Amino acid sequence: MNVLPLIKSEMLLVYGELLRRRQALFTYVAYPYIMTFFIIFVGSSVGSLENFEVRVGVNPFLFFIAASFNFLAILGIVDDVLWSPIYDDNIGTLPYVLSSTTPWFLRLLIIPIPRLVLTIILGFTSLVPLFTYFEGVEGFLTSLLLMGLACLAGLLLSTFAIFLACGVSMLMGESWRLLNIVRPLMMILLGIYYPRVLMPFTIRVISYLLPSSHIVDLTLYTLVGGGTPEVLTVLTMLGLGIALAIAYGPLSYGSTKSLEMKKLREGVKT
Amino acid sequence: MSEEAVKVTKLAKKYLTKKRKGLLKSEKLVVEALRGVSFTVNYGEVVGLLGPNGAGKTTTIKILSTLLLPDSGEARVGGFDVVKEASKVRKLIGVMLSVEKGFYGKLTGRENLIYFGSLYGLSGADLRKRVDEVMELVGLSELEAEDKLYEEYSTGMKARLSLARALLKNPPILLLDEPTLGLDPMSARKVRDLVKSLALREGKAVIYTTHNMFEAELVCDRILLIDKGSIVASGTPEELKNKISDIKTVILQVRRESGNLNAFLSKLAEVAVGGVAMEELGVDYLEIKFNVRSVEESLSKVMRLLAEGGLTTNSFKVVEPTLEDVFIYFTGGKA
Amino acid sequence: MSSFSRARLFMNSARTVFVSYVKAELLRSKGFFLGLISMSAWLAILMLPMTLFRDPRTPADTISTYMFIGIAIFQAYSVSTWDWGWELRDSLFRGVLENVIVSGSSIFVMYVGIIPITISWLMLSLGITYLMLSVLVAPPSLQVADPALFTLGLISLAVVLFAYAMILGSTLISSGTSGAVVEFISWILPIATGGITPLANLPPSMRFIALLTPFSYPAELLRHSLGLASLVLPEEVMLVASVLYPTAFLAFGYFYFKIQLRKLLKEGVKTVSLW
Numbered sequence: 001m002n003v004l005p006l007i008k009s010e011m012l013l014v015y016g017e018l019l020r021r022r023q024a025l026f027t028y029v030a031y032p033y034i035m036t037f038f039i040i041f042v043g044s045s046v047g048s049l050e051n052f053e054v055r056v057g058v059n060p061f062l063f064f065i066a067a068s069f070n071f072l073a074i075l076g077i078v079d080d081v082l083w084s085p086i087y088d089d090n091i092g093t094l095p096y097v098l099s100s101t102t103p104w105f106l107r108l109l110i111i112p113i114p115r116l117v118l119t120i121i122l123g124f125t126s127l128v129p130l131f132t133y134f135e136g137v138e139g140f141l142t143s144l145l146l147m148g149l150a151c152l153a154g155l156l157l158s159t160f161a162i163f164l165a166c167g168v169s170m171l172m173g174e175s176w177r178l179l180n181i182v183r184p185l186m187m188i189l190l191g192i193y194y195p196r197v198l199m200p201f202t203i204r205v206i207s208y209l210l211p212s213s214h215i216v217d218l219t220l221y222t223l224v225g226g227g228t229p230e231v232l233t234v235l236t237m238l239g240l241g242i243a244l245a246i247a248y249g250p251l252s253y254g255s256t257k258s259l260e261m262k263k264l265r266e267g268v269k270t
Numbered sequence: 271m272s273e274e275a276v277k278v279t280k281l282a283k284k285y286l287t288k289k290r291k292g293l294l295k296s297e298k299l300v301v302e303a304l305r306g307v308s309f310t311v312n313y314g315e316v317v318g319l320l321g322p323n324g325a326g327k328t329t330t331i332k333i334l335s336t337l338l339l340p341d342s343g344e345a346r347v348g349g350f351d352v353v354k355e356a357s358k359v360r361k362l363i364g365v366m367l368s369v370e371k372g373f374y375g376k377l378t379g380r381e382n383l384i385y386f387g388s389l390y391g392l393s394g395a396d397l398r399k400r401v402d403e404v405m406e407l408v409g410l411s412e413l414e415a416e417d418k419l420y421e422e423y424s425t426g427m428k429a430r431l432s433l434a435r436a437l438l439k440n441p442p443i444l445l446l447d448e449p450t451l452g453l454d455p456m457s458a459r460k461v462r463d464l465v466k467s468l469a470l471r472e473g474k475a476v477i478y479t480t481h482n483m484f485e486a487e488l489v490c491d492r493i494l495l496i497d498k499g500s501i502v503a504s505g506t507p508e509e510l511k512n513k514i515s516d517i518k519t520v521i522l523q524v525r526r527e528s529g530n531l532n533a534f535l536s537k538l539a540e541v542a543v544g545g546v547a548m549e550e551l552g553v554d555y556l557e558i559k560f561n562v563r564s565v566e567e568s569l570s571k572v573m574r575l576l577a578e579g580g581l582t583t584n585s586f587k588v589v590e591p592t593l594e595d596v597f598i599y600f601t602g603g604k605a
Numbered sequence: 606m607s608s609f610s611r612a613r614l615f616m617n618s619a620r621t622v623f624v625s626y627v628k629a630e631l632l633r634s635k636g637f638f639l640g641l642i643s644m645s646a647w648l649a650i651l652m653l654p655m656t657l658f659r660d661p662r663t664p665a666d667t668i669s670t671y672m673f674i675g676i677a678i679f680q681a682y683s684v685s686t687w688d689w690g691w692e693l694r695d696s697l698f699r700g701v702l703e704n705v706i707v708s709g710s711s712i713f714v715m716y717v718g719i720i721p722i723t724i725s726w727l728m729l730s731l732g733i734t735y736l737m738l739s740v741l742v743a744p745p746s747l748q749v750a751d752p753a754l755f756t757l758g759l760i761s762l763a764v765v766l767f768a769y770a771m772i773l774g775s776t777l778i779s780s781g782t783s784g785a786v787v788e789f790i791s792w793i794l795p796i797a798t799g800g801i802t803p804l805a806n807l808p809p810s811m812r813f814i815a816l817l818t819p820f821s822y823p824a825e826l827l828r829h830s831l832g833l834a835s836l837v838l839p840e841e842v843m844l845v846a847s848v849l850y851p852t853a854f855l856a857f858g859y860f861y862f863k864i865q866l867r868k869l870l871k872e873g874v875k876t877v878s879l880w
Contacts, residue, residue, distance in 0.1 A: 005393035009385045016377040027789040034792045038801075039654050045802045046671045047658030055657050064654070092371030095337050096435065099360050100389035107389065177639040184646035194653035261339075267285070268337040270328065270367040270447070 003110060006102060011114035018118065028076075028118070032068035032126040039064055039193075056195065057224045062134055064193075066223060069127045070150050070216060071192050073119040075183075077112045077154025078161040082183060084108060085169045085259060086176050095268045098260065105162070105256040112158045116151050123147035146219055152238075153190075153215035156245040160211060162252035166259040190216050211244035274346075275443050275475030276311040276334060281343035283329055283499075303329040305499040306343065311477055313442065316469045318490030319479040320593075322601065326499040327479040331447045334477065335365045348443060361391075364436035366446045369429040369453070375421035379410060379431050382420055383438060390439045404434040409460055426457035433461060437468075444468065444476045450485060462489045483593040493593075495600055502600040510596045517543055518565050519595050520572065521587040522558045523551060529580030531556070537578075541571050544599035555584055561591065561599055619717035627722065640726075645733050648676065649741070656742055665743030673745040674833060675801045676734050678824050680727060681766060682800060686791040688723045689716055689770030694777040702778065712866070716770075750832040757847060758826035764851040765819045768858030775865030800824045803834035812837065819850040 018024050040060055043052065052060040080087075088094040098104060127146055131139035164182060169175045188194065189207045196207045196217065207213045214237040221233065283304040288296040304326045311317045319327045332338035334347055336356040345352045348362035373382045383401045387393075392400060405411050408430040415427050423431065429449060436444055446465065450458035466489060468474045480486050486493050487507045495503040495510070503510055524531070535558075538546060542560035549557045562568035565588065576583060591599070652672060659668045692715060696702040702712070738745055749755045777787065795801045799815030804825055807815060815821040816838075826847055828834040836843050 001391075002393060005388040005397070008393075009388035012377065012381055012385055013374060016374065016381060021376065030789060034789070038792060038796060039651065041796055041802055042651075042672065042675050043655045043658035045675065045806050046655055046668045047660050047663065049658070051660050052658045060658075067654075091374070092368055093373065095332075095335070095367050096365070096372055096386055097389065099335050099337055099363070099365055100386070101357065101360050101391045102389045177643065180643040181639060181646055184643070184650055188646070188650055188653070193650060194657075264337065264339045266338075267329070267332055270332070270337075270371075 001102070001106070003106070006107065006110050007113050010110055011117070014114045014117065028072070029122065029125045031072050032065055032122065035068040035071070036061065036064040058220075059134065062131065063223060065126055065130045066146055066219060067193050069122060069146070070153065070219060071187060073122055073147075073150040074154045074157060074190065074192070074212060075187070076118040076122070077115045077151075078157050079183075080115060081108055081111050081158060081161040082165045082179060083176075084111060085165055086179065089269055092270065094263070095270050098263065098268055104260055105253050108162045108165075108252075108256060109158060112155055112161075116154070119147065119151050119154060123150070142222065145222060149215050149219050149222070152241070153212035153219075156211040156215060156241045159245050159248035159252040163248055163255050166252070166255035170255065170259050170262060186210070189213065191220075192216055195220055208240075209244070211241045211248070214238070214241040214244075273312060274310050275313050275348060276309075276477065277344075277346045278310070278330075278334075279308050279344045280306040281308070281330070281333060281345055282306050282341050283326075283333065283338065284341055302499050304333075304340070307496070307499070307501055308343075309494055309501060309504065311475050313475045314469055314473045315491040316465060316476040316478055316489055318486040318493040319477060319496055320481065320483065320486045320490075320493050320597070321479075321496035322481055324498075325496045327481075327496060328447055329499075330496070331365075331367070331445050331477065331479060335363055335367070335445050336360055361439075362441055362443050364439065364441035364444045366432045366436040366444075366449050368447070369432055369449065369451050370425060372432065372435075373420045373428075376419060378417045378419055379423065379427070379434075380405065380416040382431065383434060386435050387438050392439060400438060400440075404437045407437065408434045408464065410434065425452050426454060429453055429457065429461065433464070442474055444474055446476065446478050448479055448481070450480070450482070458485070465489055483597060487593050495597060497601040503596070507593055510593065511591055514543075514561065514591050514596055514599050516563055517561045517591055517595075517599065519559060519561050519589050519591050520569070521585075521589065522572075522576075523555050523584040523586075524558060524576075525582040525584065526554055526556055528582035531579070531581065534575055534579035534581055537575050538572070541568055541575070545601075547598060561595055615714060615717070619714050623718040623721055641729060641733060644730055645737060648734060648737060652676070652737060652741055659742075666746045669738040669742040670745040670747065670831075671833065672742065673731075673734060673738055673747070674828060674831065677731055678762075678800045678827070679795050680730055680734075681762060682795045683791060684723050684727055685766035685770045686773065686787060686794075688719060688726075689767070690773035690777065691787060692716070692719065693774035697778050716767075747831060749830060751830040754826055755830035757844070758823050758830055761826065761847045761851045762823035764855050765823055768851070768855040769820075771858040771862040775862040779865040779868045794820070798824075803828055804837045805835060819854040822847040822850060 018028060040049070043049075043060070049060050052063075056063060085094075088097055097107065123143065123146075127143040128140060131143035131146075133139070135142065164186070165179070168178050168182060172178060189196075189203070189210055190213045191199070191207055196204050196213060197220075199207065218234060218237045221237075281304050282302075285301045285303055287299050287301055289299050290296050307326070307330065309317070319330060321327050329338065333340050333345055334352060336352050336359050339353060347359045350358040350362075352359050374385070377385065380401055383404065384397060387397045387401060402411075405416050410416055410427065410430050413427065415423065418427075420428070420431070429452075433446075433449060436446065444465075449465070450461050453461065462485065465476055465478060469476050469491070478486075478489055480489075490507070492504065492506055493510060494501050503513060505513070524534075535546065538558075538560065541562060543563055544561050546558060546560045549559070551557050562572070569588070655672055656668070659665070693702065693712070696715065735745060773787070773790070797811070797814060798818045798820035799807060799812070800820055804812050804815060804821060822843060825834065825836060826843060829836050829843075838846075
């Protein structure tokens with residue numbers, strides 16, 4: 001099956017729903033700054049920037065812009081996967097998706113790919129300017145590396161996201177409420193805003209099970225380690241992330257099929 | 271491809287639903303949506319599924335379009351089983367399920383069709399060409415609506431776009447669920463004419479559900495009357511009317527307060543065949559419509575009942591039955 | 606119809622809105638419990654990084670108190686934006702608003718019906734915030750040093766937020782503004798108006814802007830009455846401003862609302878997308 005037309009059509013959806021809408025695009029691009037300044041504002045009223053730098057080892061502006069970028073980039077890539085079963089059901093496109101010749105699983109797998117464009121736009125409007133401002137050419141190169149890592153983190157989370165999305169929809173009706181619990185929990189466990197090295201042991205173990213958490217950790221290593229973590233560390237983390245993403249493949253396929261059969265037994269809503 | 275486009279054999283489906291009792295409690299109910307329905311549809315014909323709301327029309331369409339698993343029975347579309355060979359069935363069908371939903375609001379009509387076309391396996395220049403063709407066919411080009419956002423479409427445009435999607439891959443079999451629901455007469459006529467020409471000129475097999483008798487008579491070559499999950503009658507519109515050819519329809523206009531209406535109505539039920547339909551005509555008059563056999567004998571009984579009831583009639587007509595009368599006859603008058 | 610009858614009809618309608626919302630959203634769809642858990646999760650995302658700023662020498666309960674107040678005010682703003690302001694747009698999208706207008710009933714019925722739920726939500730969410738801070742940092746120590754000032758601050762805040770909701774809500778329905786813009790506003794507003802941070806901690810230029818808005822006065826009064834911040838203006842000035850400014854803002858909000866509604870009826874209901 002030729003997947004290129006599918007990727008192009010998903011790109012059309014991304015374009016129509018976000019890129020073409022100036023208000024929505026502006027807000028999306030402004031988000032990393034809003035979240036960064038929000039956290040730094042409140043944080044500095046309960047403590048100081050210096051305390052942060054001592055504790056974490058990174059300039060807080062750079063840390064939070066990178067974290068906010070990561071947060072939005074990963075969410076931007078996988079959120080449409082997480083919401084797809086519910087959203088398509090609500091607006092009435094699910095019958096046509098299921099009755100098409102394209103397997104549902106394949107469509108879900110393709111959804112993140114065009115959304116990498118959002119990551120790149122976000123990177124060039126937030127990460128690149130601030131890193132270049134604070135750290136010059138080295139900062140520019142670091143920001144490109146971080147963008148690449150964010151893209152990888154988003155893609156590696158896809159299979160897990162499909163498994164989660166279909167699994168949640170299987171468990172209950174009104175599953176969007178459950179998804180609204182699962183999404184933020186997932187973002188906490190990824191260790192984006194709160195490094196997992198600081199988490200309690202049990203939570204850290206759960207965090208290790210998320211493919212992208214290893215890539216997020218790499219991001220932190222890149223920031224703290226002055227941009228050059230050890231090769232073995234890099235390879236280990238990349239390997240773990242990729243292996244986990246592949247391991248979730250069969251689970252995500254199974255959960256998609258199960259949800260499809262459940263919908264067919266109950267009748268797809270029209 | 272077999273001569274028969276669609277073959278359904280003893281199809282059955284039950285739904286589990288809930289009846290609310292108070293704030294938090296509920297009671298489980300079983301609804302038999304289909305009770306062993308059987309029928310066939312050939313290429314080049316439009317077959318109507320005609321019935322009231324909740325009769326089982328949409329359930330039938332969903333099973334045939336592989337969106338619902340039946341509990342028992344068999345359905346074959348294009349020669350393939352809808353359960354075991356769903357992926358093969360999907361290549362042969364074009365589906366229109368809802369007039370007002372099922373598209374992305376922030377995409378234009380054209381972009382929506384391109385999106386779904388790619389899901390259907392079309393791509394590149396072929397896809398774009400086909401999108402232009404179907405938009406022309408359904409009349410969206412003449413309305414210059416191709417590049418308008420879907421959320422700005424009127425109901426008529428939405429219906430046309432939905433039909434355009436069903437035609438995208440030029441399927442030999444079309445499944446259309448109430449395609450003219452909510453449309454103005456012009457748009458509805460356009461859709462009906464198009465559907466008829468697709469069957470006649472292109473040899474497509476079309477299943478067309480509706481609860482509008484008038485429309486069914488205009489569009490369909492054959493009609494299946496469905497009620498409470500069963501097919502109660504089938505045939506061409508003429509054949510259906512001939513099933514009750516010995517039956518005539520009587521239409522009375524009686525003055526409400528002129529006599530004992532309730533007594534008349536209860537005795538009328540012994541004379542009438544099937545149900546008795548009533549309609550208010552203003553404040554003073556009531557129109558009563560019913561079917562009778564053996565016209566002369568029945569009419570004299572009716573006249574006697576009117577006299578006994580002391581009712582004043584404004585008009586009294588005897589007419590040939592319409593499809594609506596056939597429907598009332600077979601379904602007991604419930605709509 | 607007498608004023609009393611009208612008021613009684615209004616309250617009956619508001620009660621119906623309240624009961625319908627409770628049945629549909631909170632009980633039958635399990636929204637109550639799942640919503641609370643969801644809120645806790647989102648709050649944790651924001652709270653956890655803030656703990657990284659604390660000075661190890663500062664008592665943990667002081668840190669958590671500052672965080673509690675900041676988050677409480679942010680949530681109050683969110684309630685005003687999403688429960689009240691956005692509710693109108695949501696009801697427009699669902700096709701409910703037109704039916705409310707046609708019924709002859711006041712649109713304020715929808716606000717008043719939701720208020721008990723909003724207050725309950727806010728109390729519960731503050732309870733969850735308190736619990737989470739107690740677990741992650743330390744139990745906040747909330748001691749009302751000046752009850753009268755605290756009460757005035759609360760009333761003043763409620764009035765300002767209601768006025769803001771009227772302005773936002775009516776702008777949304779008459780212009781069809783997208784959800785993305787409102788989300789943007791919901792983040793910026795608490796920061797820019799001195800809602801989250803004590804005015805004394807803001808840069809002078811931002812403090813000046815904050816003092817031009819009616820939002821900063823109630824927030825500052827609340828913080829001062831809890832002993833968390835010194836006032837940047839004399840107390841008498843703050844008191845007068847906290848009464849007059851919100852009242853004037855409310856009056857403006859009401860008239861603006863009426864104008865937007867008239868505009869809506871003149872130009873017709875706009876098509877709005879979901880987001």
